[in-house]
Amino acid sequence: MMDFLEDQLESLKKAGLYRSLRSLESPQSAITIINGRKVVQLSSNNYLGLAYHPRLNAAAQEAIEKYGTGAGASRLICGNLELNTVLEHSLARLKKKEDALLFSTGYMANCGVLSALVGEGDVIFSDEFNHASIIDGCRMSRAEVKVYPHKDMSALEKLLKESQHHPHRLIVTDGIFSMDGDIAPLPHVVPLAQKYGCMVMVDDAHATGVLGEQGGGTGEYFDLEDEIDISMGTLGKALGGFGAFVAGSHQLKEFLINRARSFIFTTALPPAVIASGIAALELLEEEPEIRMKLWENVAFFRKGIKTLGFTTGESETQIIPLIVGDPALTMQMGELLFEEGVFVQGIRPPAVPRGSSRLRITLMATHTQGQLEFALRALEKVGRKLHLVKDSRG
Numbered sequence: 001m002m003d004f005l006e007d008q009l010e011s012l013k014k015a016g017l018y019r020s021l022r023s024l025e026s027p028q029s030a031i032t033i034i035n036g037r038k039v040v041q042l043s044s045n046n047y048l049g050l051a052y053h054p055r056l057n058a059a060a061q062e063a064i065e066k067y068g069t070g071a072g073a074s075r076l077i078c079g080n081l082e083l084n085t086v087l088e089h090s091l092a093r094l095k096k097k098e099d100a101l102l103f104s105t106g107y108m109a110n111c112g113v114l115s116a117l118v119g120e121g122d123v124i125f126s127d128e129f130n131h132a133s134i135i136d137g138c139r140m141s142r143a144e145v146k147v148y149p150h151k152d153m154s155a156l157e158k159l160l161k162e163s164q165h166h167p168h169r170l171i172v173t174d175g176i177f178s179m180d181g182d183i184a185p186l187p188h189v190v191p192l193a194q195k196y197g198c199m200v201m202v203d204d205a206h207a208t209g210v211l212g213e214q215g216g217g218t219g220e221y222f223d224l225e226d227e228i229d230i231s232m233g234t235l236g237k238a239l240g241g242f243g244a245f246v247a248g249s250h251q252l253k254e255f256l257i258n259r260a261r262s263f264i265f266t267t268a269l270p271p272a273v274i275a276s277g278i279a280a281l282e283l284l285e286e287e288p289e290i291r292m293k294l295w296e297n298v299a300f301f302r303k304g305i306k307t308l309g310f311t312t313g314e315s316e317t318q319i320i321p322l323i324v325g326d327p328a329l330t331m332q333m334g335e336l337l338f339e340e341g342v343f344v345q346g347i348r349p350p351a352v353p354r355g356s357s358r359l360r361i362t363l364m365a366t367h368t369q370g371q372l373e374f375a376l377r378a379l380e381k382v383g384r385k386l387h388l389v390k391d392s393r394g
C-alpha cells in the first residue's frame with residue numbers, strides 16, 4: 001500500500017532533489033561541528049550570534065528555575081505566563097507599533113494571520129518569491145491569491161486595479177527575501193496599497209534585528225513603520241531563540257487572539273524561550289555594535305565574492321545567493337566545500353525556481369575576518385574546479 005513512498009523517493013534522487021538531514025554537534029556558531037567535522041558555518045540564520053550567547057543562556061536558565069520547562073496549556077486556557085506580555089511589549093517597541101502577539105513559529109504566524117484576516121471572496125497579492133509559510137497561509141485563507149512577479153510594481157498595480165471589488169485586500173511580502181537577500185520595495189508597495197485601499201503585511205523573519213538603525217527591520221529601514229499594518233517577525237533567526245510575533249494595532253492583536261487558529265489551538269511558548277527573547281531584545285538595544293559587525297562582515301564578504309566572479313543575484317543583505325543553476329551541481333559544490341572545511345547548504349526547487357539552484361550563503365556578526373577569508377579561498381578553489389568562475393591567471 002505504501003510503495004509510492006519508495007517510487008517518489010527514487011524519483012527525487014534521480015532529479016537531484018533528494019533531501020536528508022545532517023547532524024549538528026555543537027552550538028550554532030561561526031565554527032560548527034557537522035557530522036563530526038569542524039567547519040566554518042555559512043548557512044546559519046543566527047545572524048547576530050545570539051543563539052549561543054551567555055546572556056540569553058542565563059536568561060533561559062533563570063526562567064526554567066522560576067517557571068519550569070513548559071507552559072502547560074495554550075495562552076487562552078491557562079498557559080499565558082506573565083513573561084509573554086513583557087516580550088510582546090518589547091517587540092512592539094522594536095517595531096514602533098502599539099502591541100504585538102507571540103506565535104509559536106513564523107510558519108504558524110503567517111498561516112494564522114492570513115487565514116484570520118482574509119477569507120473567501122477576499123484577495124491577497126503575494127510576491128512570487130514569498131516564503132512557503134506565506135504561500136501556505138494564502139491557501140489556508142481561501143482568499144483569491146494573485147501572485148505578482150518578484151518586486152514587479154507595475155504588475156502589482158495592474159492586479160490591484162482589476163481587483164477592487166473584493167471586500168478585503170491585502171498585499172503580503174517578505175521584507176528581506178529569504179533565498180535572494182534582496183529587500184522588498186516598500187517605498188513603492190506602500191503608496192500602491194494606499195491608492196487601492198489595501199492592507200500591507202511584511203514578513204520580516206530575516207530583517208528583524210538586522211535592518212534599520214535599531215534593528216527594527218524593513219519598516220524602520222525605509223521609515224515606513226506606520227504604513228505597515230501587519231508587521232510579522234521571528235525570534236528564531238537574528239534573535240537567536242525561537243518563536244514569532246505579529247506587531248500592529250491593539251485591535252489587530254485583539255482580533256488575532258480571537259480569530260487566529262494557529263494562536264488559539266496550540267500550547268504557549270515555554271518560559272526559557274520567552275526569556276531568551278526578552279534578553280535578545282535587551283542586547284539588541286544595548287549593543288548596537290553586534291549589528292554593525294554583521295554589516296562589516298557583509299561588506300567584506302560581498303566584495304570578496306564579487307571579485308571571484310560568482311553570480312550572486314541582487315542581494316543587498318547578509319543573505320548572499322551563489323547561483324549555480326543545476327541542482328546536482330549545486331549539491332556537489334556543497335560537498336566539495338565541506339571537504340575544504342566550509343559548510344554552505346545547497347537550495348533547490350521547490351524552495352527556489354527551477355534553474356536557479358544555489359548555495360545560500362549567510363553571514364554572522366561572529367565570523368572573524370580570518371574565517372571569511374578562509375571561506376573565500378575555499379569558494380575560489382571549488383569554483384574553479386567546477387568551472388563556475390573563470391580561471392583568472394596572469
Ligand SMILES: *Cc1c(COP(=O)(O)O)cnc(C)c1O
Pocket residue numbers: 104105106107108110131133174178203205206234235236243244
Ligand atoms: C524562517 C521564515 C519563516 C518561518 O519562521 P519559523 O519561526 O522558522 O517558522 C517565515 N517567513 C520567512 C520569510 C522565513 O524566512
